[in-house]
Amino acid sequence: MAGLFGLLLVSAIPSYAQTDSKTAQMNSVDTWKQQIQTRLASNRAFPPAATGQSGTAKVKFAIDRQGKLISKELAESSGSELLDAAALRMIERSEPFPEPPAEVKDDMLNFTVPVMFFTKKQLPWAGGKWPEEWVEEQKKVDTKIRGICRGC
Template identity: 35%
Template sequence: MPKPLTLPIALGLAALALVPQTASAQAADWIKSVARTIASKQTYPRSAQMRGEEGTAKVKVFISAAGAVERTELVSPSGSSTLDREALSLPSRAGQLPPPPGGATTVTLPITWKLL
């Protein structure tokens, strides 16, 4: 049978949980959350599928302090105009994003389409 934690150890573990994350750790967690939210709305345009188009577009997303997508810019094209248009519209379809930890910001995300 496992021994229960003694009070000093339990208090020490609780104190560790209260230590705030560094700004870079918070930013990395936030970027992952934004990427997951946007990826959840990704679709493969039927016309691109039919033509066998694949690629990765890099999109810069401008995000307000409240988490709203203000605009997008294509940083690196995918090689397909259809996939590029989809990449630019995708962040807005994701709706409200988690508010950035440091106020309004931009994030550049790769968006990939690959036929299976």
Template identity: 50%
Template sequence: MKMKFRLLAAFLGFLAALPAYAQTAAPDAQESSIAWKRQVSNRLVSKRIYPRNMPVEGGTAKVLLVLDRTGNLISSALVESTGSSELDAAALAMVEAAAPFPKPPAEIEEDGLHLTAPIIFRAKTTLPWSGSLPPAESAGEQAKIDAKMRSICRGC
């Protein structure tokens, strides 16, 4: 959930910098443009793909999307690399998987819509005890933990 929020927050951050046509448009036009960009962002987030061999440090890729008037993806290109070919490929695959996108509002009159989307891959986190549960201090302590679990989780 935390990752979705961070990715969505970063993507919405780029949406805040509206193009010139949206700044001069009526408030309703601005709202529909922002709502459409949110839909595009949500569509991308829903198709997030993590590569198996993701680097420990994660990264952010910037991808240029070119859409037509119906929301179909015309092309996508990597504008800024994460520094990892696996993450860059995953970012482009995510865009391909998300297509087609929602149809843009009528207020946006451009034929080829260009959007730059940041795709954030959060760094892997590892547990201090190497991914397994820490050992119990003693058999008595483990018995107490087991008894507590049985009392909480009846029938599990």
């Protein structure tokens, strides 16, 4: 949400408040890049069948001047076919992308982005299971206590 808030602040700056055309161009390019990042992030979805898996897939993609997806490919695998496929679907779901400002050169329409997938471990008191190492450690503690206090 902080990224989106920052985006709104940048777009709210009146054009007369910018000092020169180079600064204005940089701001419009930066805003465009932020819009793409926000769109990608909002379309990332963890595949339910990949529960317990994590990794980072790198995806290459290219867009045209109208924001249409031209190509996409997996540049680096996460080690999971499910996560790799989810990363490619994220790119597809993000189309159409925002149209680039006029000052963006054609080579800036090619992207390589890392897509990180991490599972959140559910805590035992929230319906999850205790981690196995905790269970084993608790068994050791229970055994020691029973050995010390037989009649307690």
